């Protein structure tokens with residue numbers, strides 16, 4: 001520790017005032033750069049790590065799992081489900097993240113082998129979450145998705161509670177009116193975020209940051225195929241040449257590699273990067289756990305069944321049903337038209353032709369006017385330029401219904417969902433209502449007894465189909481034909 005001071009030898013000046021001044025300067029420099037010097041001299045010392053990160057000195061029986069959610073809501077939900085699976089397999093408490101803003105954090109493309117490194121994406125998520133807190137827009141995933149069905153199979157903890165325990169920082173203090181409290185909390189948070197994201201490397205028994213991603217890894221569980229086998233999807237030669245890389249994708253058992261007996265198992269916190277996975281060229285891109293390959297009667301089978309469909313919280317479901325009962329009050333058709341976003345801009349024709357066909361069929365068998373609930377990103381003022389304008393004009397044949405953020409029902413639901421988290425009652429952070437419109441609209445569509453016409457390829461449409469299949473709306477509120 002004293003190396004710097006001991007090797008320093010004054011050569012020319014022996015004036016005692018100059019000496020002590022110089023000594024002070026050296027001492028000052030040493031003090032300012034202490035962190036850098038100590039990590040340079042003792043790169044893997046647990047002593048320096050635990051003095052830097054007090055949370056690593058605390059022994060915890062409970063073990064946690066963190067990951068980096070990203071992209072749009074549907075993507076965040078599918079990652080959340082994978083996280084529940086991983087937490088159950090590894091017997092770790094899942095740290096439940098908030099809902100991130102649409103595409104505030106993006107992963108990149110797994111098939112193109114161009115993705116953010118796990119450390120980078122974890123840090124981006126961390127920074128965004130801190131923004132959500134300070135802007136009063138934090139809404140836990142658990143306030144949107146009902147976790148009661150999996151509560152007996154996996155432990156969870158709110159991200160804010162975890163941060164207050166592990167980082168020793170109350171997230172509300174970042175909005176403190178006392179600027180020194182605010183500064184010190186932000187400083188501690190920054191350190192903790194950097195640790196959790198894996199920038200200090202893996203810290204013995206404290207943090208294991210998984211630093212592999214879909215470019216090189218496919219996680220499996222209890223597959224008969226050998227752990228460590230090559231995956232069937234690999235970068236092709238053309239891509240390798242063009243991008244000058246040589247990734248090889250291996251399949252590995254998540255339990256064998258990160259569970260009991262592994263180094264990762266010893267750490268209090270296990271941090272994944274993205275947990276996004278999807279089917280591509282006959283292979284799953286990152287996580288390939290197949291329910292059919294699991295032994296029967298396994299606890300995991302029951303969990304699989306439950307995470308396949310996870311409903312919205314009762315507040316949202318009730319709001320959707322209330323709108324159906326009070327505002328529509330008759331059998332209706334629902335259409336979800338995604339017209340302005342990305343790939344959907346060029347698909348107006350097929351989207352409307354499917355709707356038109358369906359409307360013609362319904363027209364024959366129902367009394368008039370026909371009620372249609374419309375959820376679309378196309379502003380009302382633009383409807384006249386498309387089929388929606390035609391429907392809206394024929395008021396004797398059709399009655400169109402829409403929901404908007406301004407609707408009292410939507411505001412009331414947002415207030416319930418965004419109600420203060422018990423730890424933040426005395427927060428100085430501003431408080432904003434969360435955006436719940438999409439979730440209420442999806443619920444309304446799941447109640448449409450005359451049928452549903454969605455936009456092909458939209459994850460929103462997929463979720464509505466899933467809700468309909470699982471009879472979210474079936475009970476006294478459903479209005480039959």
Ligand SMILES: *[C@@H]1O[C@H](CO)[C@@H](O)[C@H](O)[C@H]1NC(C)=O
Pocket residue numbers: 061062063091
């Ligand atoms: C799972 O972890 C808890 C601690 O959080 C521990 O008490 C329990 O024994 C573990 N279960 C198994 C099967 O290892």
Ligand SMILES: *[C@@H]1O[C@H](CO)[C@@H](O)[C@H](O)[C@H]1NC(C)=O
Pocket residue numbers: 381382385
């Ligand atoms: C919607 O209408 C506005 C003006 O009324 C127009 O500028 C805009 O291009 C329209 N958008 C679409 C997608 O038709």
Ligand SMILES: *[C@@H]1O[C@H](CO)[C@@H](O)[C@H](O)[C@H]1NC(C)=O
Pocket residue numbers: 384385386389390393
């Ligand atoms: C609907 O009616 C309005 C006037 O009421 C008219 O300007 C518009 O062109 C009509 N749109 C269609 C698609 O018929």
